[in-house]
Amino acid sequence: MNKKQFLHIVFLIFGLIFSTETISAKSITTLEIVLVEHDSLQIDTTNGKKRFFENLKTIYTSEDFVYDRTVESSGWWTRFKEWLNELFKDFFQMKGEKEASVFTDIAIKLGAVIIILLVIFFIFKAVMNSEGKWVFGKGSDKSIIPVSDIEANIHAVDFKTLIASAEAEQNYRLAIRYYYLWLLKGLTTSEIIEYDVEKTNSDYQNEITSIDLKENFSYTSYLYNYIWYGEFDVNEQEFTKAKNAFIQFIKSIEA
Structure with a gap:
């Protein structure tokens, strides 16, 4: 191989190398363009307006x-x-x-x-009154009185003295209570009823056989329930009327 042929071969090799690099560069550039064209990222280029708020703290x-x-x-x-x-x-x-x-x-x-x-x-x-009775259940079938020294020993009590003391203090409700106990004492002494602190008005009334006595007892029991269990304020005139009814009944029994 002479010198001239050798130079031709060298130039040919360099030409092929240069052509390959050029093609590769174009391919890379094309690939980059394609990638950029298919990018999904979107950029908002619109101009936004700023908003201002006043007096937020207030x-x-x-x-x-x-x-x-x-x-x-x-x-x-x-x-x-x-x-x-x-x-x-x-x-x-x-x-x-x-x-x-x-x-x-x-x-x-x-x-x-x-x-x-x-x-x-x-x-x-x-709801309960001082005697332990329901305020909405003051019927005559309630126990007349609770157990206490006076009620348990009515035969030994001087009701005239107790009534005089209650009247002097103008405690008419208490005086009527004493009159009622005095009445029960008289009925028991006359053997018309049998006294028991646990009995009710109805129990005593059923024991009375005389029609007149039964009517009088029904009326005085009504006065007692109304004045004592009813807890109403009784004036002197009302007390005198109730007092006379009890006195007449008691005298009729003792006669």
């Missing part, structure tokens, strides 16, 4: 927009519990907030139980 000042709670901004119940916590913590010299909080919860629950019991007690007391 508008959103209600309780619904308070997110950071403090003792001052909390409700009255939370403030009350915080006050109790501090009170118990200082009084019992507690070291931790958790211990004081547990003690406060126990104290509140005990206080609630005590209040409920007191409410039940006062309701029960309001």
Whole structure:
């Protein structure tokens, strides 16, 4: 091979290498263009308008927009519990907030139980009268009187003295009660009834055989129930009328 042929071969090889690099560069450029053309990213180029809000601090000042709670901004119940916590913590010299909080919860629950019991007690007391009778059940079938020293020993009691003392104090209800017990004493002494503190008006009335005595007892029992168990304020005129009815009945029995 001469020198001229060798040069031709060298130029041919360089030409092929150059052509290959050019084709590769074009292919890469084309690939990049294709990738860019098929990119899914979208860019919003519209011009947005800025909005301005005035007086936001004055508008959103209600309780619904308070997110950071403090003792001052909390409700009255939370403030009350915080006050109790501090009170118990200082009084019992507690070291931790958790211990004081547990003690406060126990104290509140005990206080609630005590209040409920007191409410039940006062309701029960309001419903019951001083004699232990239901205010809505003052019928004549109730026990006439509860057991006490006077009722249990009516034969040893001086009712005239008791009545005079009650009238002097203008305690007409109590005087009528004594008159009724005095009447029962007379009926028992005359063997018309058999006295028992547990008997009712109906029991005594059923024991009376005389029609006249039965009618008189029914009327005086009505006066007694109305004045004593009814707890009505009786004036002097009403008391005198009821008193005369009892006195006449008692005298008719003793005659």
